[in-house]
Amino acid sequence: MIKVRLMQKVMESNDAVAAENARKLRDAAVFSVDMMSAPGSGKTTILERTLDALIPALTIGVIQGDVDTTRDAERVQARGAQTVQINTGGACHLDAPAVAGALEDLDLDALDLLVIENVGNLICPTGFALGAHERVMVLSVTEGADKPEKYPAMFRSCSLALVNKTDLLPVLGLDLEAFAEEIARVNPDMQILPVSALTGEGMEDWYQWLRDRMAEGQ
Ligand SMILES: Nc1nc2c(ncn2[C@@H]2O[C@H](COP(=O)(O)OP(=O)(O)O)[C@@H](O)[C@H]2O)c(=O)[nH]1
């Protein structure tokens, strides 16, 4: 059974609730990641592979943000994640109050890692802090290397870009340099990890990034 929460309009300021979410996660020693991208970049596929690689060494929770349906939540729950679905009822991003509600449905004390899969969108989620320790984005190579300059706020708000679907680079006639240069132009501090969630190439670097950040004490 997948729990579904409907996002409700709330009066509290988003940032105040995000700070409260962050406090709750820190108190429970749960490292948390807000994962953002355009629709179809591969967030859920990356998550599925990550769960397969890191469970049972880590206990992992996933909050799935979607406009509608429980399809992604079913995919990650099948891989052993404690899963909560937030249906935004049309909204193009999650907000901190919605995540606060979802946190109540998770057994935080049991978790080591929480990944929040945000609604697929390169614009709306940027302005809404959720309280996660890190913001990570997925840019798939099929989206084109020009996206950082077209959606700079998203690229500036994240510390890591997973450049996904590298298995398709030969088909597209592109190389990684093009993506790295465009990202660096917008956010020189952004770390870039090329991955293919399909073949698994580069995924170990992403798992290590997660382990390192967790070990740093959040
Ligand atoms: N070729 C290729 N396809 C991928 C890769 N990762 C995801 N996909 C495909 O991209 C589509 C969208 O993936 P999904 O994980 O649902 O994206 P999301 O909308 O960001 O969660 C699916 O058909 C996946 O099978 C990859 O590394 N390489």
Ligand SMILES: [Mg+2]
């Ligand atoms: Mg998804």
